[in-house]
């Protein structure tokens with residue numbers, strides 16, 4: 269993990285591979301952002317025009333490198349675009365800082381150390397820059413021969429930036445310290461979630477994921493309970509067992525709990541953890557299978573959020589439920605037409621074995637409901653329909669409580685995660701009628717993401733506030749990296765879940 273500290277050193281004297289400064293799009297060309305005054309002065313106040321000569325505009329995502337001024341120990345100044353300059357008396361948005369810091373980190377992969385001289389108005393800005401820088405400093409190279417790659421100049425496999433000195437903050441100030449601690453813990457756990465998502469499914473099956481959770485529980489003093497196949501059979505978890513029935517690697521239900529103490533609010537987070545989704549007997553066609561190792565991204569997000577809550581010692585109880593199974597076709601697999609008896613007692617006719625996420629989640633949601641938490645939030649790469657509706661970067665929010673849905677949307681906005689509220693139209697429930705069982709796992713094709721949400725709603729305990737985040741779009745980035753988001757597993761929803769826990773602890777929500 270990349271090291272990060274607040275520093276009051278002057279940029280000129282810093283032994284580093286690069287000094288990062290911000291530039292923005294001004295009315296008449298690029299302008300140097302606050303935080304880089306000393307650097308600009310060393311160029312006789314001409315840094316903006318030097319950068320403009322090189323084609324820089326200040327646009328978001330833009331990176332321009334110039335030789336450092338004489339007298340600087342670092343050889344290079346790297347200017348990162350912040351987008352439009354804020355209006356007079358306004359400051360840079362936290363997520364603009366976060367994204368720019370992420371871009372700079374990515375541009376500096378392969379380097380040892382960099383100093384970031386970006387605009388810092390308050391502790392929150394320092395936290396955002398730290399978070400973006402640490403999330404941008406990510407690579408998944410566990411399966412690459414880095415030694416061989418390092419010697420190949422054409423290779424793009426480089427180790428992440430190793431060390432960051434963040435300038436412009438107050439290292440002794442309590443609020444600054446807390447923001448940096450928070451960013452370090454959050455980024456480490458979020459990057460671990462990305463690792464889990466990126467790990468090939470032959471190495472991360474339900475048992476292996478459960479072992480990772482058990483180990484993390486030991487490390488951070490969390491209580492972890494793992495229900496194996498025998499325990500699931502004894503408990504009557506027909507949904508989880510039905511989905512896992514075709515795989516040689518049996519399913520698991522993991523409960524990982526952080527306890528802040530009696531009498532505090534209690535959040536239950538439930539994650540879809542399909543370690544591989546082949547579709548089962550309703551096999552996915554070629555072209556739809558290749559990235560389905562990402563189908564446990566909801567469970568990875570829940571896991572990371574609970575561990576982060578524990579590391580930050582938040583004043584709220586958070587229970588994570590990881591519904592883990594591998595969805596495979598085989599002689600023992602659930603068939604389209606089978607009826608499952610779920611944990612809640614309801615029966616479900618499985619019309620399509622590729623609609624498996626709702627089956628494992630239904631059992632976990634029903635189980636989580638028994639503890640009557642103040643709210644349940646489930647997170648799942650649930651439907652292709654949600655990707656069609658909202659695209660690759662935005663997750664959908666559904667809920668049985670409009671105020672709660674709005675709160676989650678606001679929390680997501682605050683941390684820079686694009687999301688959008690979606691409805692749960694009651695008339696779509698009828699489409700899931702089954703001639704044989706209480707309900708079918710499929711309904712109308714139109715509005716498929718909402719149908720899946722309505723299915724889950726049937727398993728939420730009476731009177732419990734519940735929301736469902738469908739992260740099928742943003743969970744896995746098949747395109748190029750952007751901002752602080754890498755290719756592959758993104759860690760979608762982790763920051764929303766952590767902030768929701770923080771807000772709940774602070775009493776800001778219901």
Ligand code: BES
Nearest residue numbers: 545563620622623649650651652653740
């Ligand atoms: N894991 C998929 C959803 C998915 C699609 C995740 C694209 C990430 C990217 C889910 O299990 C699935 O297969 N859903 C089906 C449901 C359908 C059979 C009702 C879908 O969306 O097609």
Ligand code: MN
Nearest residue numbers: 545622623624
């Ligand atoms: Mn599926």
Ligand code: ZN
Nearest residue numbers: 542545563625
């Ligand atoms: Zn799936």
